[in-house]
Each structure stands twice: as C-alpha cells, then as structure tokens.
Amino acid sequence: MRHRMLSRKLLFPADFQIPSRNAKQKAQKPEPELIYDAWLASRAMPGQTGSYLVPGAQRPLTLANARLALFVAQHCTLDFFKVLFRLNPLRTTLMMSLNIVRSLFPAFRGYSQALIVDELLSLIASDSFTWSRLLYPVSTExxxxxxxxxxxxxxxxxxxxVLGSARFFIEYxxxxxxxxxxxxTLADPTVRALLQESDLFARSFASGGFGMLSPLDFIHLFSLMTEIASHLFLIISLTRGAFQFGILFMSIFSTLLPLILPWFTCTNDQAESPTSAKEARANDRQERLRNLAYSDVYRPEIALFGLGDWILRSWSSARKIVLASEQPLYARPTSIIDQFNLMEFVFIIQNVPLLLLFQKSSASLGSLTVYRSSIQSLMYASRNLVTTARMAFQGIFLMSAYTASMKLKPRLNPKHEDALHYMTVHGGINITARNISYTYPGSSEPALRNISFSLKAGETLAIVGYNGSGKSTLARILLxxxxxxxGSLLINDVDIRRYNPAEYHSHLSAVFQGFSKFSATLKENVGLGNIDKINYRPAIETAVHLAEADTLVESLPNGLKTILETPGFESFSFAGSMNPELSQRHGLSGGEWQRVALARAFMRANEPGIDMLLFDEPTSSLDARAQNQIFDTIExxxxxxxxxxxxTVIFITHRLSTARRADKVAMMENGTISEFGTHDELVAQNGAYASLYRASV
Known part of the structure; x- marks a missing residue:
C-alpha cells in the first residue's frame, strides 16, 4: 500500500466529512488517517457530541453511514483483497470463478428438469411409451x-x-x-476501542462468527445477483400468456408458505466432532498465548524480555493445528451424494400425474416445474442477498478498524531521523533525570513531580518511600x-527517547512489583526471562538456584514441567478431549511466585550486555533470611x-534495612524525590528518611 505510517497521537475529530473530489486533492491527511476518521465517525451517536457506540455495536443504516461505508470501500477494500489474493493467487481465482459459475446452477437445474418433464409428457402423449426411451433423459440428468x-x-x-490461509494471515x-x-499507545481509550473492533474482524474473518465480514461476501453479493437475474430471465422467457400467468401466480403462492415457516422454527445444531488430545493441547496453548498478547497485565514483561516474536511463533504453530481441525466447521466439503439430492429428482417424477391437468392447455408440465424451482430459488437468493448486504455493511466498518489499527505506531518508538543505537559504557549505565513529571491518562493529579537525580554506571540505588509516592511509576519510566x-531522562548521556525501546530493553533485566504469573509450566515461566535459552535446561536450573527456588522445584509433582495455576485464567475444555495435562495445574503461594519472578530476571541478569538490573519490591513476600540471600545474589x-x-542496580524496597546496601538512596514523597544521598548522609539530615528508618529498625 502507498500509505504513510501514522506518526502522531490518534486525536481526531468526530465530525468527519467525506472529502469532495477537489478537497481530496488538497487534503493534507494521509489516507490511513482518513480511514480512521471514517471509522470513528461511524461510531458517533446521533445528537450526542462526544458519545460513541460501544465497540462491536451495529451501525444504523443511515445515509451518513452509507456514505462512510462507500468511502471506506473505495479506499481500502481493493488493497485489502490484493493482499489476500497474493496468499493463493491461483486458488483465489478459481474460488471467485467457481462461485459465479455455481450461481448459474439453480437456473440451469430448473431448466434441465423442465426438459425432462416435457420429454416425459411427449412420450406419454404419443402412445408409444417405452422404458428405453425414458432411460435416456433420466440417465442424462x-x-x-x-x-x-x-x-x-x-x-x-x-x-x-483459501479461507484457511486468509483467516490465519489476518489473525497473525x-x-x-x-x-x-x-x-x-494502549492506554488511549479510543485506540483500545479501535483494537477491539479490529480484533472482532480478525476473529470472525472467514469463520462466519458474529455475522461479520467474510472474504466471500462481496463475491457472494455478485453471485447472488447473477443467480437472481438468471431465474428472472428463465421465468420471463416462459411466461407468454394468461394461462402461464395463472400458473406463475399459483407457483408463487405454493412456494411462499414453506419459505416463511422456517423463519419461525429452530434448527438443531450439528453435533461437534470429538477433539483429539493434540487438538485440545493446541486449543489450550493458542488461548494462553493469545491471553499473553492481549492482556495489559503481561505487557511490561513482554516488552522488557522481548517476548513478541516467541509469542507469534508459538501461537502460529498452535493455531495451524486448530484451524486444520476447524475447517469442516466453516467450510465442510459436500459429497456427491449430498449434492445429488435424490428426493428432488423423485419430486419431478411425482409431477407426472398432473399431466391430465394440462392435456387441454398450451402449457407444459415442464413450465410448472421451472416456476416452482425458480421461484423457490429466487426467494432464497433474495433473502440471502439482503442478509449478505447487511453483513457486508457492518463488516466494512470492522475492516476499516482493522486497516487503521495496522497503521498504529508505538508511541515510544523514536522517529527514524532521531533514532540512535544504544550507547554502551563500562560498568553499567549512567542515568541523569531532570525535572521529570508524569500524569497517568485520565488522572488530574500527577504521579511524578520534578524528579531529578543522577546515578553513575555501576552504582546501586535504593528507592524508598511510602505507598503511593510514585516509586513503581518511576521504575517503569526508567525501564x-x-x-x-x-523533563528529560538521559541514559549514557543520550536522550532515552532516541533509543528504540526494544534495543534498550535488551540491555535490562527486572522484577516488577506486579510481576506476571504466566499460565504455563514452571520451565516456561522462568525461561521467558531469556527466550533464547528457554529450552536450555542448565540455564534454567542456574536461574532457579540463584533465586533460591531449588526446594520449590523439588516439591512440585512434575518438577520444571509442572503447569502452574494462575489467577484469572481458566483453561478451556473441549468435547471429546481426555487430556489430563490441561486439568493438572499446581498453585503457588505468594512467596513461591516471587521466587519464580526472581528466577525469570536472573535468566537474563548474568548475560553479557545487561547493564542495569531493576527490582521493584523483589522480596516483599520473603522472610528476612531469604531477603538477605537474594540481595547477596544481586550484589x-x-x-x-x-x-x-x-x-547498575536499582531496587525499590519498603524494608529500609536493605537500603543500607545501596550506594545512593532516593526518598520519595508525594511523587517527588525529597531526599537523595547515601544512607549515612540521609540519616544525618534527620529528615523524612531518618524518621522512616528509625521506625523500621
């Protein structure tokens, strides 16, 4: 596509107007922003400025929304389908062609049946009926x-x-x-709504779920219109007199009732096929990985430890297994016997007794057969056309969300012309913070106010203070x-905003206060700290040993292979699956989980090139002896x-006895550093730190 990447924050007006031809030539916005504006305008609630429909809500069919849908279709539909076409060019061409050809089958089938009935009529009327003469039209049919x-x-x-590859591509x-x-980026509420609708599009794409857009919808629209036109042509060509009009009226009446009755009845769902253990494991794994990618809880560690590529690779392999098992659910090939429909052919033969009704008429029994089949097919095709058009209309806006979301750029990424490679210095990293302030989105009070301090490479900093003073917020900014x-934050005398976050993160290791509890094995929970060595057992065992977690591993039923139970995540069960691994999950205490988080950080901490270690309350759930052991290991x-x-080491602690280990101590109050210096210097000042220290010892 010829679109530029979105580089500014997504703060667009809701009163989007479709550009005129002259306005389009003068427009300064890149096309992806216009598509975003159209998506946002479609969600606006009439008469309520600043109010929007919830993500996934159906857009009302209004003139304004119709114009927006037309604009989106003109600007991104063709490019979107070009991308899908490149996945399977030959098969996609075949799919489109065969759908058009198959749309002509119903009309041709009705005409063929009429020929057979007329041949039967001719044989019976000629008084020379023989079974051999009947065999030819029957065998031909x-x-x-x-x-x-x-x-x-x-x-x-x-x-x-075609649909399987397209669905996998969109989801990937x-x-x-x-x-x-x-x-x-994800903290922006509008961005979150955009991603929710983009996710609806991705998850329902080509699967028939939610009644959303399918890559066949536009092809179906054309094929349905072709089918309707062919039936109309056939009916008009046969209707040449008052008697034929009478037959046509009677056929419409007899066909209409059975078509209406199914609307008021419920159909039984098809029984699900049993799921194998392999498919059940793949289902469970793909959902766990998807949970990692979509949950805000895991976002900091996914970024810090560079887990994105591993998540994509692992999800991709599991998803392919699931899609292979799901194919019959959304596009099951039909057998020749199913297509043959013997009862329909018997129905034609049952019309032969009606011959006597037409012996004195110019009409033929074949025309009655054509009327019945064509009118019935016409009714079904018209209803499907309306349904498909409605789904396509809603799907266009979901497609616009998907298209716009693909152009989002992480806000922490520097502009290409400003980006610098990470500058390495001997002994760790230098940190210089000058008047840093930060307010969380939606909050009126700043979390940090004028934070200033400096730390030399290789020094250890302890950040202490009362709860809510901004310690963890400062840690997240430093990471x-x-x-x-x-304000400004210099890392090795370079503005941190000029570093690519992924490159900067590759030189750090950390334990967050709200560390992630992954729904995975203990081995994976630890190994995710260094994804390149997740399958290297000696590295994992070393990290476990450094975290003083050897006893924990020995106590688990399957050691490192034990699947850990995490709060807020339930594994899925599937029909016919008998996989005990999915139900045998082991819970851990708070202190045990903290050791797992420490082991994860130690997976990377010993690697060359890691210049800073940051620990946010790493021993809050451990006893004093274990705490001293962990800090000895860090040192x-x-x-x-x-x-x-x-x-360089930074640790946040509420136990001030450990702050004495640090070269520098930062005392935080009300979002700012009120005191900064060595432990002895701050005690001598007899200020807030000294008071807090004396109260804790």
Whole structure:
C-alpha cells in the first residue's frame, strides 16, 4: 500500500466529512488517517457530541453511514483483497470463478428438469411409451447431477484452503500488531476501542462468527445477483400468456408458505466432532498465548524480555493445528451424494400425474416445474442477498478498524531521523533525570513531580518511600515501559527517547512489583526471562538456584514441567478431549511466585550486555533470611570476581534495612524525590528518611 505510517497521537475529530473530489486533492491527511476518521465517525451517536457506540455495536443504516461505508470501500477494500489474493493467487481465482459459475446452477437445474418433464409428457402423449426411451433423459440428468456434485465438492475443498490461509494471515497480523504496541499507545481509550473492533474482524474473518465480514461476501453479493437475474430471465422467457400467468401466480403462492415457516422454527445444531488430545493441547496453548498478547497485565514483561516474536511463533504453530481441525466447521466439503439430492429428482417424477391437468392447455408440465424451482430459488437468493448486504455493511466498518489499527505506531518508538543505537559504557549505565513529571491518562493529579537525580554506571540505588509516592511509576519510566510528560531522562548521556525501546530493553533485566504469573509450566515461566535459552535446561536450573527456588522445584509433582495455576485464567475444555495435562495445574503461594519472578530476571541478569538490573519490591513476600540471600545474589551478579562494578542496580524496597546496601538512596514523597544521598548522609539530615528508618529498625 502507498500509505504513510501514522506518526502522531490518534486525536481526531468526530465530525468527519467525506472529502469532495477537489478537497481530496488538497487534503493534507494521509489516507490511513482518513480511514480512521471514517471509522470513528461511524461510531458517533446521533445528537450526542462526544458519545460513541460501544465497540462491536451495529451501525444504523443511515445515509451518513452509507456514505462512510462507500468511502471506506473505495479506499481500502481493493488493497485489502490484493493482499489476500497474493496468499493463493491461483486458488483465489478459481474460488471467485467457481462461485459465479455455481450461481448459474439453480437456473440451469430448473431448466434441465423442465426438459425432462416435457420429454416425459411427449412420450406419454404419443402412445408409444417405452422404458428405453425414458432411460435416456433420466440417465442424462443423473450424469449432469454427478458432474455438478463433483464441481461443488472441488469448489468447497478449494474454498477451505483459501479461507484457511486468509483467516490465519489476518489473525497473525492482528497478533503481531498487539505484541508490538506499547503501554502508552494502549492506554488511549479510543485506540483500545479501535483494537477491539479490529480484533472482532480478525476473529470472525472467514469463520462466519458474529455475522461479520467474510472474504466471500462481496463475491457472494455478485453471485447472488447473477443467480437472481438468471431465474428472472428463465421465468420471463416462459411466461407468454394468461394461462402461464395463472400458473406463475399459483407457483408463487405454493412456494411462499414453506419459505416463511422456517423463519419461525429452530434448527438443531450439528453435533461437534470429538477433539483429539493434540487438538485440545493446541486449543489450550493458542488461548494462553493469545491471553499473553492481549492482556495489559503481561505487557511490561513482554516488552522488557522481548517476548513478541516467541509469542507469534508459538501461537502460529498452535493455531495451524486448530484451524486444520476447524475447517469442516466453516467450510465442510459436500459429497456427491449430498449434492445429488435424490428426493428432488423423485419430486419431478411425482409431477407426472398432473399431466391430465394440462392435456387441454398450451402449457407444459415442464413450465410448472421451472416456476416452482425458480421461484423457490429466487426467494432464497433474495433473502440471502439482503442478509449478505447487511453483513457486508457492518463488516466494512470492522475492516476499516482493522486497516487503521495496522497503521498504529508505538508511541515510544523514536522517529527514524532521531533514532540512535544504544550507547554502551563500562560498568553499567549512567542515568541523569531532570525535572521529570508524569500524569497517568485520565488522572488530574500527577504521579511524578520534578524528579531529578543522577546515578553513575555501576552504582546501586535504593528507592524508598511510602505507598503511593510514585516509586513503581518511576521504575517503569526508567525501564522505558511508560513515557513521561515533562523533563528529560538521559541514559549514557543520550536522550532515552532516541533509543528504540526494544534495543534498550535488551540491555535490562527486572522484577516488577506486579510481576506476571504466566499460565504455563514452571520451565516456561522462568525461561521467558531469556527466550533464547528457554529450552536450555542448565540455564534454567542456574536461574532457579540463584533465586533460591531449588526446594520449590523439588516439591512440585512434575518438577520444571509442572503447569502452574494462575489467577484469572481458566483453561478451556473441549468435547471429546481426555487430556489430563490441561486439568493438572499446581498453585503457588505468594512467596513461591516471587521466587519464580526472581528466577525469570536472573535468566537474563548474568548475560553479557545487561547493564542495569531493576527490582521493584523483589522480596516483599520473603522472610528476612531469604531477603538477605537474594540481595547477596544481586550484589554478586552486579560485580566482577575482583569486586569491580559491572552493572547498575536499582531496587525499590519498603524494608529500609536493605537500603543500607545501596550506594545512593532516593526518598520519595508525594511523587517527588525529597531526599537523595547515601544512607549515612540521609540519616544525618534527620529528615523524612531518618524518621522512616528509625521506625523500621
């Protein structure tokens, strides 16, 4: 596509107007922004400025929305289908062609039946009826039906492949964008609504779910119109007199009632096929990985530990297994026997006794057969046309959400012309913060106010203070998880905003206060700290040992392979699955989970190139002895065997006895650093830190 990437914050007006031809030439906005504006305008509630429909709500069919849908269709539909066409060019061409050809089958079938009935009429009327003369038209119809059935079966099988690849592609791109976006981008409520509708589009695409857009909808619209036109042509060509008009009226009346009755009846759902253990595991794994990509809880560690590519690879392999098992649910090929429909052919033969009704008429029994089949098909096709058009109308706006969301750029990423590679210095990183302030979106009070301090490479900083003083917020800004509103932050004398966050994160390791509890094995929970060594058992065992978690591993039923139970996530059960692994999950206490989080951080902490370690309340659930052991380990990791500092260490703690280990201490109150210096200096000042320290010892 020839679109530019969105580079500014998504703060667009709701009163979007469709540009005129002259206005389009003068428009300054890049096209993706116009598509975003159209999407946002479609959600506006009439007469309520600033109020929008909830994500996924049906757009009312109004003139304004029709114009918006036309604008979106003109600007992104063709490019969107070009992308899908490139996935399977030959099969997609076949799919489109066969859908048009198959739309002519009903009319041709009705005409063929009329010929057979008229041939029967001629044989009976001639008084020379023989079974051998009847055999020819019957066998001709059987052969035609067999050929039609083979073509339908091939078309359905080909459609399976096309829709499967298209669905996987859309879902993959959606997952890829999700793991790429950062916390500040996802904090925007409008962006979240955009992503929700984009997700609806991705999850329902080609699957028939939610009644949303399918890549066949526009093809179906054309094929349905072709089918309707062919039936109308056939009916008009046969209606040449008052008697024929009478037959046509009677056929419409007799066909209308059975078509209306099904609208008031419920159909039984098809029984689900049993799910194998492999498919059940794949289902469970794809949902767990999707939960990682979509949950805000995991976002900081996904960014810090660079888990995006691993999530995509793992989800991709599991999703392919699931899609292979789901294919019959949304595009099951039909057999030749199903297509043949013997009862319909018997119905034609049952019309032969009506011959006596037409012996004195110019009308033929074949015309009655055509009327019945064509009118019935016409009714069904018209109803499907309306339904498909309605789904396409709603799907266009979901497609616009998907198109606009693919152009979102993480807000923490620097502009290309401003980007610099990470600057390495000996012994860790230098940090210089000057008047940093930050207010969370939707909040009126700043979380940080004029934060200023400096830290040399290899030094250790303890951040202490009361709850709610901004300690964890400062940690997230230092880790480049959140941005700041005012001030400057220099890392190795370079503005942190000029670093690519992914490159900067590759030189850090951390334990967050709200660390992630992944619904996975203990081995994966630890190994995610260094994804390149997730399958390297010695590295995982070393990290577990550093976190003093050896006893924990020994106590679990399956050791490192034990699947850990996490709050807020329930594994899915599937019909026919008998997979005990999915139900055997082991719960951990708060202290045990904290050791797992520490082991995850230690997976990377010992690696060369890691310049800073940040621990936010890493031992809050551990006893004093375990706390001292962990800090001894941190000190050992951060220094060379000769005692020379090699990593900068920052830890947040509510136990001030451990703050004495640090080279510098930052006392935070009401979102700012009120005191900064060594432990002895702050005690000597006899200020807030000294008071807090004396109260804790």
């Amino acid at each position: 059987l052969i035609r039906r067999a050929i039609e059935g083979c073509l339908d079966t091939f078309a359905a099988s080909n459609e399976n492949v 791109k959606q997952m890829e964008q999700r793991v790429r976006l950062d916390v500040p 480049r998880i959140d941005d700041f509103d005012k 050992k990791i951060s220094k060379s065997p000769s005692g020379e500092p090699k990593k």
